[in-house]
Amino acid sequence: MGFQGLAGFGGGPTGLSQAGGRTLVETVRTFSYTGSEQNYTVPVNYANDGVQSIQLYVWGAGGGTSGGFPGGAGAYSGHAGCGGFAEGLLQLTAGTSCKIIVGQGGNAGHSGSIRFGGGGGSTADDGSGGGLSGLFETSYTHGNSIIIAAGGGGSGGNGSPGKNYYGGCGGGTSGEGGISQSCGSSGGGGTQVGGGSGGGAALQGGGSNNSYVRGGAGGGGYYGGGCVNGHSGCGHPGGGGGSGYLHSTKITSGSFTTLTYTRSAGAVPESSNSYYVSGVGDGKGVASTGGVTGGNGLLVIVENIYA
Numbered sequence: 001m002g003f004q005g006l007a008g009f010g011g012g013p014t015g016l017s018q019a020g021g022r023t024l025v026e027t028v029r030t031f032s033y034t035g036s037e038q039n040y041t042v043p044v045n046y047a048n049d050g051v052q053s054i055q056l057y058v059w060g061a062g063g064g065t066s067g068g069f070p071g072g073a074g075a076y077s078g079h080a081g082c083g084g085f086a087e088g089l090l091q092l093t094a095g096t097s098c099k100i101i102v103g104q105g106g107n108a109g110h111s112g113s114i115r116f117g118g119g120g121g122s123t124a125d126d127g128s129g130g131g132l133s134g135l136f137e138t139s140y141t142h143g144n145s146i147i148i149a150a151g152g153g154g155s156g157g158n159g160s161p162g163k164n165y166y167g168g169c170g171g172g173t174s175g176e177g178g179i180s181q182s183c184g185s186s187g188g189g190g191t192q193v194g195g196g197s198g199g200g201a202a203l204q205g206g207g208s209n210n211s212y213v214r215g216g217a218g219g220g221g222y223y224g225g226g227c228v229n230g231h232s233g234c235g236h237p238g239g240g241g242g243s244g245y246l247h248s249t250k251i252t253s254g255s256f257t258t259l260t261y262t263r264s265a266g267a268v269p270e271s272s273n274s275y276y277v278s279g280v281g282d283g284k285g286v287a288s289t290g291g292v293t294g295g296n297g298l299l300v301i302v303e304n305i306y307a
Contacts, residue, residue, distance in 0.1 A: 022306040024051070029303070030275070031100050033061070033296035035116050037140055038100040046094045046305050054090040055302040056251075057275050058149040059083050059268070060170040061117060061130030062283035062294030063219055063239065064106030066157025078181075079261060080106060080127050080294055081152025081219055081241045083281030084170030085269035088147055088246055088254030090301075092137065099140045102299055103131025103220060106154045106283075108291020117297065118220025118242070119151045120206035120227055126236050127154025127167060129206040129227075130283065132220040133297030137250070142222075146247045147254070150175055150221030152283040152294065153187060153206065153239030158214065158230065167216045167238035167283060168196075168225055169263075172256030175218075175225045177240030179261050184234075187218050187226030190243035196226030197240070206242055215239060268295070275300040 031038050046052060060083030083103065092098070103117030106128035113121045117131020130151030136144045150170030157165050168176030168189050175189030177196045188196030190206070196218055206218020206225040214236045218225030221242020230236035246254035257269040268281040275298075282295035 024304055025307045027303045029301040031102050031299040033102045033104055035104065040098045040100050040135065040301065042092050042094050042096045043303060043305050044094050048091060052306060053304045056088055056090055056135060056147055057273060057300040058086045058133050058147055059281040059298045060133050060149040060151040061103030061105045061119060061297040062281050063130045063152040063154040063167040063216065064108050064127035064294045065155045065284050065292045066108065066126050066165065078155050078164040078166040078238065080155040080283035081167035081169040081176060081261065082259055082263065082268050082283040083130050083152050083297055084150040084172065084244050085257040086147050086149040086244050086246060088251035091250050091252055097138055099136045100299055101132065101134055101140055103133045103151050103297035105294035105296045106130045107293045117151060118206065118224055120217030120224065120239060122154055122217045125158045126156050126214065126216045127291060129154050129217040129219040129225060129239050130294045131297065132242055133299050135299065145222060145245050146250050148222050148245040149297065150190065150242035150244045151219030153219045153225045153241050154216035156181065156216040156236035156238040158236050163235055165216065165235055165238050166261040168241035168261065169259050169283065170219050170221060170241045170244065171258050172244050175221055175241030175243045176260055177225055179238065181237045182235060183231040184237050186238040187215065187228045187240035189240040190221045190223035190225050192222065192243060195223045197228065206239055218242065
């Protein structure tokens, strides 16, 4: 876990106001990617009284790019999918134990492993999907999901010069998918009820490619994005973005922000937010040589609680 204190500063919490002899204290808790589950406990003195609040800001991880022609330069283009963004007020009772997941950015092909937070793995010369970021009540399971920002799909490739292979961005209720490519369409985006076309189980990762499927892998999410097969002699499509999630009662004033594959290079949802960290959630463009790892996710908790 990162620093605790005012945003942008180290040190302890700062008193903001007083009411009835009590001091309302703001504490910022920043959770960055570590590759393992992190813990958060709702403060024991928290009460949902309309004045105190626990605000969440969550960014999913970006997808990775294709590695280009094996041993050579990438002669084609197309962004990997950027991560999605979710925010809202947490409505859990004081003392509740939670698990936090911060997604790992997708990488270039040939790793074969699922990325932390469920981004699909890539075993061809294509990009892995980015992992989800989110908060879960008690344990990291689908049924305990409270808030999720989805990961972006990896870009495809391994095709001819001048062709485009896009990964879908992490979404809100649905991830971005079915993007027209130079060869076919990308994997489908995850939804609230199932994975995108080509696979994507609940919290178990976007669709991964293997010896039979060649394409950018899907992003992690409430349900992961899909991965579809490449086209012989043409190339491999990108993966779909995962879906986000907001619990209907345990998150209030919740919302998503998403972007699409047509965004400008480096664009990420809510990058102007004061708690955003440069590079987080970025689904990179294809590099001139080799692949590029997508930006990891981020989760920030802002507590305003009476001391």
